[in-house]
Amino acid sequence: xxxxxxxxxxxxxxxxxxxxxxxxxxxxxxxxxxxxxxxxxxxxxxxxxxxxxxxxxxxxxxxxxxxxxxxxxxxxxxxxxxxxxxxxxxxxxxxxxxxxxxxxxxxxxxxxxxxxxxxxxxxxxxxxxxxxxxxxxxxxxxxxxxxxxxxxxxxxxxxxxxxxxxxxxxxxxxxxxxxxxxxxxxxxxxxxxxxxxxxxxxxxxxxxxxxxxxxxxxxxxxxxxxxxxxxxxxxxxxxxxxxxxxxxxxxxxxxxxxxxxxxxxxxxxxxxxxxxxxxxxxxxxx
Numbered sequence: 132x133x134x135x136x137x138x139x140x141x142x143x144x145x146x147x148x149x150x151x152x153x154x155x156x157x158x159x160x161x162x163x164x165x166x167x168x169x170x171x172x173x174x175x176x177x178x179x180x181x182x183x184x185x186x187x188x189x190x191x192x193x194x195x196x197x198x199x200x201x202x203x204x205x206x207x208x209x210x211x212x213x214x215x216x217x218x219x220x221x222x223x224x225x226x227x228x229x230x231x232x233x234x235x236x237x238x239x240x241x242x243x244x245x246x247x248x249x250x251x252x253x254x255x256x257x258x259x260x261x262x263x264x265x266x267x268x269x270x271x272x273x274x275x276x277x278x279x280x281x282x283x284x285x286x287x288x289x290x291x292x293x294x295x296x297x298x299x300x301x302x303x304x305x306x307x308x309x310x311x312x313x314x315x316x317x318x319x320x321x322x323x324x325x326x327x328x329x330x331x332x333x334x335x336x337x338x339x340x341x342x343x344x345x346x347x348x349x350x351x352x353x354x355x356x357x358x359x360x361x362x363x364x365x366x367x368x369x370x371x372x373x374x375x376x377x378x379x380x381x382x383x384x385x386x387x388x389x390x391x392x393x394x395x396x397x398x399x400x401x402x403x404x405x406x407x408x409x410x411x412x413x414x415x416x417x
Contacts, residue, residue, distance in 0.1 A: 132382065133303050134324050135349050136412065137173065137187040138210065138285050139376035142250050145170045145192035151249050152188065155227055156212065157275030161187060169193065176282055184381075186282050186349035191376060198251040198374050206405060207375030208354065209245070209253035211284035212276070213344050216268035217242055217258040219277035223270070236262040239337045240310055240319075241344055252374060257283060260341045283344065284321075285378060286352040287407060291360050294404040295353050296320055302380065302409070307350065308343050309335050316357045323350035351378075377408030 142148040149172050152158045158174040165171065175187040188210070214220045217234045221244055224231050234244040234256075242258040242265065256276075258265065270277040289295040296306055304322040307329065311318050321343060331338045343350075377400075399411045 134184050134381060135186045135285070135351070136184075136379045136381040137189045138282075138349075138378050139189040139191060140250075140252055141193040141196045141374040141376060142190045142248075142252075143193070143196045144249070145172060145190055147249050148190050149174065152190075153275075155224060155229055155275060156254070157280060158188065166191070176280055178279070186285075188282065189376075189379075193374075196250065196374060198372065206288045206407070207373040208286040208288060209255050209284075210282065211243075211255035211257045211286065211352070213257050213259060213281045213283035213346075214276055215259050215278045216265070216270075217244055217256050219268055219270045220256050220280075223275060223277045231256075234258075237312070238314070240312060240340065250374060255284070255286075257344050259345045264341065281347055282349050283346070284350055284352045286354060287375070287405075288354045288356065288359075289403075289405050290355075290362075291404060292318065292320055292353060292355040295355075296322065298403050299351060299353075303382075304351065306334060308339055310340065311335070318355045318357070320353040320355070321350050322353070323348060375407075377410060379410040379412055381412045 149160060152174050153160055157176070159177050161173040161175060161177060163170070163172045170192040172190050173187045174190070175185045177185050177187075212220075221231050221234055224246060229246055231246045232244045234242060236242045242260070242262040244256050246254050246256070248254060268278060274280070299322045300306065304324055305326070306320060306322050307325065308321040309318065310321075323346070325346070325348065327346075329339050330336075330342050333339075399413075401409050401411070403409060
């Protein structure tokens with residue numbers, strides 16, 4: 132048993148950020164606590180705990196935190212929320228005064244848009260199906276985004292995709308999709324804890340992509356900008372100015388724990404090839 136348990140970000144004002152994720156994005160506040168003198172909370176979409184354990188968003192209040200504007204050259208990029216109808220979700224957000232980019236179909240990738248949380252952390256809304264295949268959904272005001280949402284993606288940039296994919300496969304994840312975005316000069320790799328059969332065996336197949344946005348679990352998305360692997364001085368800022376702290380995996384498998392530094396003061400920890408922090412927490416399953 133293994134899954135992505137949480138994704139941790141720094142914020143300047145915990146109450147402000149927690150309210151945003153609850154009121155605007157429809158997440159549930161799971162817990163509030165203090166950790167090493169910092170106020171923290173966990174939020175997530177926790178409606179169906181019996182099937183797929185939810186990945187939670189951890190917000191850590193950090194005095195003086197200020198995220199640098201823009202997404203480049205920082206390594207951490209965004210989270211993505213998957214919804215049945217992006218246009219409905221945009222409407223719900225703009226009615227609350229939230230600025231959201233126009234929705235667009237990225238060719239052969241997804242129909243999506245972006246917004247920022249109060250600290251400037253990027254949030255992507257990604258639709259279950261392509262614009263050309265979409266049937267508009269009726270808005271349901273029981274949900275903040277007009278319908279159910281899933282915490283779908285955690286996205287950051289990598290220098291050497293072969294090394295990064297191998298690292299996450301060593302942590303037990305499976306490469307579910309590879310997507311070359313030629314007009315923008317980058318490739319996307321999607322990894323997760325899943326043994327589901329793909330609609331098409333070829334992980335590059337466009338026919339798998341709408342299926343990907345319909346998964347009920349969180350995946351890691353790695354973006355490789357072509358050419359960065361040749362830059363000797365290449366180094367993404369993995370945390371300091373982006374607010375990205377790391378992700379936490381839970382497992383009951385000894386081989387996963389063996390990959391970590393178990394002398395760490397807290398949970399066993401490891402770092403991927405670009406320096407992104409991965410905490411691993413052991414659980415007992417009777």
